[in-house]
Amino acid sequence: MVDTQTPAAPAAPSAQPGQPRPLPLWAALLTAAAAGGAMLAAFPPYGLWWAAPIAVALLALAVHRRRLRAGLGLGFVTGLLFFTPLLSWTNLHTGAVPWLLLSVMEALYLGLLGAAGAWLSPLLDRRDLRCNAGGWAWPVAVAALWTGQEWLRSRTPFGGFPWGRVAFSQDTSPLLRLAAAGGAPLVTFAVTLIGALLGYAVLRGAGVGPDPRRAVPPLTAVVAALAVAGLAQLVPLAKPAGKAVYIAVVQGNVPRLGLDFNAQRRAVLDNHVNATIALGDRVKAGTARRPDLVVWPENASDIDPLRNPDAGQLIDRAADAVGAPILVGAVLYSPETGVENAGLVFNPGRELGDPVQKYVKRHPVPFAETMPLRSIARLVSKEVDRVTDMTAGSRPGVLSVGPATVGDVICFEVAYDDIVRDTVDGGGQLIAVQTNNATFDEAEARQQLAMVRLRAVEHGRDALMASTVGISAFAYPTGATSGETQFNTPAVVLAELHLSNRRTLATRLGAVPEYVLTGLAVAGLAAATWVRRRRRPVVEEES
CATH class of the missing domain: 1.10.1760 (Arp2/3 complex 21 kDa subunit ARPC3)
Structure with a gap:
């Protein structure tokens, strides 16, 4: 609106005494x-x-x-x-x-x-x-x-x-x-x-x-x-004062970055299996401490280990070698539930066909893991039909992994307040963010790690980020990090984290x-x- 007292066509708008004029x-x-x-x-x-x-x-x-x-x-x-x-x-x-x-x-x-x-x-x-x-x-x-x-x-x-x-x-x-x-x-x-x-x-x-x-x-x-x-x-x-747990994060890396990173799905799985078995060998040789639990990133196994016996046996072999449960990022395929992006718990000594704990990603990313308005989106990018609509989960990612109750969050879910909060309210004693940055770059990974750091402070929980290609790291309620890996480089990082059942004011207020x-x-x-x-x-x- 223009003030009715103003001349019809001023060279510049007038102002009341003492008020600055708007910028040109x-x-x-x-x-x-x-x-x-x-x-x-x-x-x-x-x-x-x-x-x-x-x-x-x-x-x-x-x-x-x-x-x-x-x-x-x-x-x-x-x-x-x-x-x-x-x-x-x-x-x-x-x-x-x-x-x-x-x-x-x-x-x-x-x-x-x-x-x-x-x-x-x-x-x-x-x-x-x-x-x-x-x-x-x-x-x-x-x-x-x-x-x-x-x-x-x-x-x-x-x-x-x-x-x-x-x-x-x-x-x-x-x-x-x-x-x-x-x-x-x-x-x-x-x-x-x-x-x-x-x-x-x-x-x-x-x-x-x-x-x-x-x-x-x-x-x-x-x-x-x-x-x-x-x-x-x-x-x-907050200062987590609960039981200390020793955690290994495996960053197995991928054959090549890009949308076709999982074209060699077996190679990606093998990278994570072999790195975990190598850690087990070091434990047996007395040159490394045995972890209480191991975390693999999102998409570590794009071969469904629950329907493909070979993939399941490989993960079981890795869990037996290191002597600790593994939280595995996997893609599941089922006629009943469709395609799911999931976190699975494989315990050592598991028999083939035994049930596993499962968390299914609750917020598939639009236009990446699900395709709204597909017919219209197809006019924008020829890559649209490479996207298979994933089924969203309905329960918070609260999983028992060895001695810890882990609040599992998958990839971009770390950006959503309610999804992370639900895992803590549900009993998560530490926060694990499983992610796959193979289709992005280091800048995206660092932006995501910044979110993990905030979540650790917000909920008073030690946290970790496990990525296929990096950056993987541990984060603490002080906002500090440790064990940050290099991007696009295989790595295994270990740290002692503390469990917590306390709820910060932010968690209580929601x-x-x-x-x-x-x-x-x-x-x-x-x-x-x-x-x-x-x-x-x-x-x-x-x-």
């Missing part, structure tokens, strides 16, 4: 683009976590006092320059079209965020002009909007795609410990609140002028941003923080609507 459109575009680049820099493999709040501040400055359509466009620019390079690993073997479509779809959510941010402008502009005070609801609402945007993006469409949540950029940040209190949503809110406070300081500082009293609000905002970071350090981190913060975003939009209808004080850009 060219400057707003550059600022929005810089926001996308800064957010990208915060994520692995770059890992400049402090760039995330800067990105939030830049986008807030770009859209402030803009019309909705301008905010939408500027947010979309930010999203496009963030998601397109962040998700570049999706085009390594499927071509550019699916990658660009996914990037555009994800960028649209930041477009909506930009429009919503523009709508919030009256919350900042409505203030006491004599001392440049007021508007403190604005940074809180901006941060809540980021959290609400992630809530929506994690659920829509086709079950959502949470990759690129702000919280997942904070794996080496002091703010990571907030995950123990409110999970990923609270981490996102804290990071974006700091960014919004920095934006508030800039906008308030632009109207300081000669009156020293006007410097108080921007300085207060900077102090508040530092206080948020400081308060995060008061959140206690989705409550996310719903509260999303509700706060809705309240902020409602408040901005009320101010617009009552006073209409903001003069906005025509473009």
Whole structure:
């Protein structure tokens, strides 16, 4: 809307005394683009976590006092320059079209965020002009909007795609410990609140002028941003104090990377079998300690070991050689259940045909493990018909593996709050993420490891990531890691982890923080609507 008191065709929009003018459109575009680049820099493999709040501040400055359509466009620019390079690993073997479509779809959510941010402008502009005070609801609402945007993006469409949540950029940040209190949503809110406070300081500082009293609000905002970071350090981190278990993670590697990594399915299985038997030989020779359990990655056996006796016998042989149960990532084929992506427990001494514990992946990845809108998708990529629709499981991945109750999560499931939480609520004493990165690259693997680190802190559980090609590693509730492997390199890594039955505040609260913060975003939009209808004080850009 344009204020009715404004001249019909002004050279530039006017502003009330002490209020900064909106950025010129060219400057707003550059600022929005810089926001996308800064957010990208915060994520692995770059890992400049402090760039995330800067990105939030830049986008807030770009859209402030803009019309909705301008905010939408500027947010979309930010999203496009963030998601397109962040998700570049999706085009390594499927071509550019699916990658660009996914990037555009994800960028649209930041477009909506930009429009919503523009709508919030009256919350900042409505203030006491004599001392440049007021508007403190604005940074809180901006941060809540980021959290609400992630809530929506994690659920829509086709079950959502949470990759690129702000919280997942904070794996080496002091703010990571907030995950123990409110999970990923609270981490996102804290990071974006700091960014919004920095934006508030800039906008308030632009109207300081000669009156020293006007410097108080921007300085207060900077102090508040530092206080948020400081308060995060008061959140206690869980320390698993249960039984110690010695765990081996086998990264067997694949004959070649790419979509046809499993064309030599027997070779992939043999790699994991042989590496485990070699570990067993070292144990027998007294040069290695016997593990209590062994974890193989997703797709370690794409030959169904429950229906193919040869594959089953190979895994049994490996379990007998190492003298420990193996959590195997396998693809199962059955006329009754179809194709399933599963974690199976093979115990030493198992007889052929004996039942095994099984967890079936509950969230097959759309357009990768299941194909919605197949006839339409076929027009986009010729690779569509290589995708077989997998059957989704219905039960949390809680498995007894030797002395431990393992919370099993398969690949991209680690990005979904509820799926990981269910395994802990179901009794998981440690978190195991079985994944296959053979169709991606090291950047994707490091982004995934950042999520594992957050989950370890969030639930106070020691955790591990087992990958076919890397990166495999152990993660701890402090946010630290150990045993990180090289990408595309065979490896066996071992570590002593501790079991835990304690539940952090984040585990107990579940989705409550996310719903509260999303509700706060809705309240902020409602408040901005009320101010617009009552006073209409903001003069906005025509473009």
